[in-house]
């Protein structure tokens with residue numbers, strides 16, 4: 003491996019801006035770090051370069067641990083957005099600067115300079131001053147200068163930032179050519195997905211300090227694992243659907259579209275419909291693909307090659323399924339793009355009615371689809387649905403919050419819920435919260451979030467499961483949640499107080515297994531801690547240590563939960579709690 007990052011964390015004022023990032027970049031690979039502004043890309047790049055230290059984790063270049071080496075000692079070449087050339091030096095002097103510092107002979111320097119100027123297509127420009135060059139040319143010089151001392155790794159931070167579209171494209175091509183010719187391992191940071199697609203062997207998408215997913219561009223586009231990647235890499239319609247044994251259902255409409263993997267349990271899922279995978283036809287019978295709903299053209303924009311439009315769903319039931327951040331006000335709209343060919347064979351005008359079909363549906367593996375606030379009366383439900391932490395979480399997940407009044411929650415005297423509960427059930431923290439949680443789990447909820455009225459956003463999320471049957475689901479929920487919360491994840495393993503010396507290696511192995519499974523299966527990086535004592539006491543102690551924490555607790559047995567955790571929930575809660583329930587399969 004050329005670059006290896008192992009759980010790299012960088013905090014500013016206690017908050018992680020680079021959060022537990024692990025990554026391997028292969029020899030000669032062109033890796034693009036893509037993410038919105040503020041997601042931690044530059045900080046991570048600076049950590050690789052040695053321009054900033056890290057608070058946790060290790061960085062290795064070509065198998066050598068460089069975590070504590072200075073930038074000079076790491077042998078990397080750097081290019082930034084602002085050209086950062088020495089103004090008073092000529093192009094030639096700029097390029098030779100690093101070689102001069104390293105006391106190379108003049109003849110060798112000249113030779114290298116010539117070679118580099120050819121490489122970036124600036125032959126003969128040696129004697130120009132930076133001010134006599136265009137922005138694009140200055141960036142070429144910056145690239146040549148970064149490569150002068152033959153670094154083994156090239157790092158570029160938004161190198162096209164200040165250039166206009168045509169120049170960007172030219173410079174893009176140059177950088178790609180140089181990278182190929184030298185076969186130099188390269189990491190480029192950008193917020194522009196088009197740039198990422200054009201350059202990358204592999205793309206890593208960052209948000210809120212976390213590296214969410216990494217993969218080949220077409221794989222990430224076709225089969226994203228997360229909402230964020232689905233919507234950041236290209237446009238995507240996210241719809242809530244029900245997954246059943248036979249396939250995917252939108253509202254009352256079963257859709258037979260090809261779905262990659264199905265698991266048996268019927269539950270709510272998040273489906274990704276790319277705008278170009280949607281077909282429009284005059285009637286349902288004219289569709290060549292699977293019908294999902296009728297709609298009406300809302301708006302059309304012509305963008306040259308493609309026609310972009312918004313289609314309003316006519317089916318109110320289905321419209322309600324459209325998952326969206328801005329709950330009630332969200333218009334039930336699908337984004338659709340059509341090629342010239344499609345436009346010619348079925349011209350459309352705003353206001354026209356259409357049948358909507360879909361060629362391909364991708365179901366996200368996330369276990370967290372939406373939130374259902376549950377309370378015994380309307381007023382309490384209204385209040386809880388406006389909980390700032392919940393509102394923020396739902397907005398980040400681009401999902402909805404549904405309110406549900408269940409009078410039975412007031413006393414839980416054996417009454418059943420009116421219908422099975424979809425998505426994550428949410429209740430307020432109160433003295434009898436444990437009984438409420440249990441009632442909700444008995445009535446179909448698979449996850450329950452318990453929210454105290456006043457909490458600060460968590461900076462640390464503790465993860466624990468009471469037995470192994472809940473492990474997988476707990477990790478999946480933790481991974482999904484942590485993509486939307488800028489907090490550090492810590493798996494807490496707990497062994498009985500009297501655990502003998504001989505049992506300790508077993509405890510440590512369990513931690514390491516948990517960590518690798520989280521990483522490999524769910525893309526979640528987490529820290530691990532081994533504690534001794536009784537689980538409920540130990541977790542309680544940790545949660546009361548500081549306010550900015552949250553607990554994700556996996557269980558597979560309600561009785562065990564009742565016996566162990568009633569006390570934890572009965573004390574005035576300062577932290578939020580997510581209970582993940584997966585009964586053991588018989």
Ligand code: ADP
Pocket residue numbers: 014015019037038039040041042043044045046
């Ligand atoms: P990106 O390059 O993805 O836009 P950055 O890595 O520059 O993101 O920044 C990530 C976050 O870290 C931002 O919220 C930014 O304000 C914060 N940050 C970066 N550098 C510092 C610093 N030196 N001190 C405090 N906060 C910082």
Ligand code: MG
Pocket residue numbers: 043044045
């Ligand atoms: Mg940046």
